[in-house]
Amino acid sequence: MRMIISGGGTGGHIYPALALIEDLLKQEPQSEVLYIGSTRGLEKEIVPKKGIPFKALKIQGFKRSLSLYNFETVALFLKSVHNSKKIIKDFKPDIVIGTGGYVSGAVVYAASKMHVPTMIHEQNSVVGLTNRFLSKHVDKISVGFKDAIKQFPANKTFFAGNPRAQQVANIQSDFKWSSYGLDDNKPTLLIFGGSQGALKINQVTAEAIKHFNGCDYQVVFVTGQKRYDSIMNYIDNNKINVGNNVIIKDYISNMPEILPKVDAIIGRAGATSLAEITALGIPSILIPSPYVTADHQTKNALSLVKNGAALIITENDLNVKRLTENADQIMNNKNERMLMKENSYNMGCRNSADLVLDMARSILK
Structure with a gap:
């Protein structure tokens, strides 16, 4: 499988993405993965250290008050969508998966417009702004809490838990x-x-x-x-x-x-x-x-x-x-x-x- 995965900003978006990558490469060692993150999030430090190919987009979130900052946010989003399309065209993924954060909004939206299969994963019981927007465009939606199911289109949504859970559960510890x-x-x-x-x-x-x-x-x-x-x-x-x-x-x-x-x-x-x-x-x-x-x-x-x-x-x-x-x-x-x-x-x-x-x-x- 050729997979692009995008999740950024905080560990809550990054670690589930890394868990998916780890599991995919265990199951299908010949798979190729590209991680697209932001220039500002923790992922720019964490992901390359894992030896995972990484590209960064400049993007930022909206402020909840009226602000000129939001005009810049819209411009950066549109530019990130444009840049994402170029990356997707070059990498030719079978699927694009978003695990949250503003950067995943641009990447997954771009993929959907290019008719590339798409999925998102929502970790929280309350759906975030990015995933709420993407829910109209993706093929499937997985959730970490059953309480989130009713906040998404029923025909697309399924409960899967959080991929990080599987990663942690499989660790063998001899710590004392x-x-x-x-x-x-x-x-x-x-x-x-x-x-x-x-x-x-x-x-x-x-x-x-x-x-x-x-x-x-x-x-x-x-x-x-x-x-x-x-x-x-x-x-x-x-x-x-x-x-x-x-x-x-x-x-x-x-x-x-x-x-x-x-x-x-x-x-x-x-x-x-x-x-x-x-x-x-x-x-x-x-x-x-x-x-x-x-x-x-x-x-x-x-x-x-x-x-x-x-x-x-x-x-x-x-x-x-x-x-x-x-x-x-x-x-x-x-x-x-x-x-x-x-x-x-x-x-x-x-x-x-x-x-x-x-x-x-x-x-x-």
Whole structure:
């Protein structure tokens, strides 16, 4: 298969695309793939390091207020569509797949106008602006949350889960907590606000360390690289003792290898994170980011909550008391934790990439 794939801006769009590429090349090693991203997104750093052929388009998103910036946005979109057509003509793909982000809008739209088979994947429970636009033009639409199905044309849409889930589920890990100076036999809670860290989660967690020091479970607190120094300064200035069962890290590069050893997680509710959590069946306490479009992280989180796989704390309600009470509820009650684990696992889709590729092949027949 010759495939062009496009997804940009954030890891939530990039990692599902990479998972699809990995699965395709396992199934069909002779396949050729081209990734088209943006000049501004994380993909320009991540994708080339994977050895995947990459081209970048200059594109940007709309501002929600009236602005001259939006005229530039339209001009860049039209230019990106034009450039995409040239790339598509040269590469001659069998199919073009978009995983979200503004750049995928230009690429997939261009392909549809050239009558090249097209698909999109929507990771979130609330459909993004780009995929809402593309839904009228593509052949098939896969979704990561069943709640998103009703937001798309029924005759095109199918549930496949998130391709990242299959990638994570297949990882064989021999990681041991003892390599971090922790106990391999103690229940472990991971607190992680994302690669950049989350300010309020970090602040509340730092204050909660005094509580965690006296717990029968251990805590791995990942601050994010940009916020590590400020958190450590706060801990030093407030003379907070970090006990033997709490470890603070700025970043964990091998997170997929660590996740299978985690008993519960506190973090955001991005689509990729939830795909990883449910693929492995990890109980969670979700603190949705209030800074995302259409509050989609809250809706993502509620999909797990209503299935008994997670607890939720809004950022406005987040404080030391709420955080520690919820953590204790899961970590000190093995029966509840095991039930949440089962419910989480039952929500996971561990053949997501296979399902998307199978649908892609069906379009080509």
